[in-house]
Amino acid sequence: MQYNHTNNTMTTKRLHLRLFQTSDAPAATKLCNNYNLFKHTLHLPYPYSIEDALTWIARQLENFNADKSYEFAMTNKETGELVGAIALTNNQRFQHGEIAYWVGEEYWGLGYATEAAQAIIQFAFNEKQYHKVFARCFSSNPASGRVLQKLGMEKEGLLKDHVRKEGRFKDLVYYGLINPAH
Template sequence: MPAAPPSDDILMEPVMRQHAAAFHALASDPAVSATTHLPSPFPPGHAEAWIDTAMGARAKGEAFHFAMLHPQDGFVGCCSLVALSPRARTAQLSYWVGRPYWGRGHATRAARWMLDFAFETLKLDRVRTCVLESNTASLRVLEKLGFEQVLRAPNRNPKFSLDDVLVFFERAPESDRRPDAPNP
């Protein structure tokens, strides 16, 4: 699967072992793990093990993990489709961006590319995701991409503040969206 350009300044390619050092460096930042399921502290060797698992899942068609690559900066984050259900034709979107690259639109562009991949290549009917209500940057990304809120639930994961709320979203392909849904 070759690298694909979602925009002029970011490329997406399947995550590979060559991304491990940069993955580890960015994922080790506690600010990144604060709103993701990445462990903190990020253990040595964990990036390599995660990438090996990701490559195996991709080979089986169970999940697709892509590196976000910037022409000058290299690896800036990761965008994934997980919990892929061919029978239900759904998957869950997840993404993270290294702190030095926050606020540059990389997550929005990568997630937009991933939605195209989900709907056009994989022929999925729905993409779902959930974020912590306190993660306002991710809430903005999902709003820009036309995700619709479907559920709010208390956070039960002790890694995050138990006072925080999980917000669940869903997105259909353009042809299946409600006429009153936000237009990305």
């Protein structure tokens, strides 16, 4: 993975990671307005509207430029089609960040989350010089846990009944990875 500082992009074997644009809102809405995706995410609203997408996209450049978070559209390198999103938060005080991602249901099981997350980890360690990256997922989402394990992340803990979603308390599993250069 090579990070392009001029365009704020990354390219992997099959993906082009770039900043979201307003023109991505219809595709993001189509992918995110899906109950099966919603039930596996912490912050995604459902139903998901075009206004939700536009509001989310509008915040991203400001957050990127302020070094608060870095959100990238996961797009198919050959077709340009949006397949998902990956983000990295920045906690400068502790030199770490959280990875979060979603992939449209029609693209599940194709390895896109793992491929994009490998790139964002390299970005975190090589470009941002983080000491650690971490991620969390619901215990009811073992597919996401497998993605994190493939990245070399270690399970660091389970927070029981940590968040409330759809009227029920859910467990969160935390995973982490220390920068091997530190």
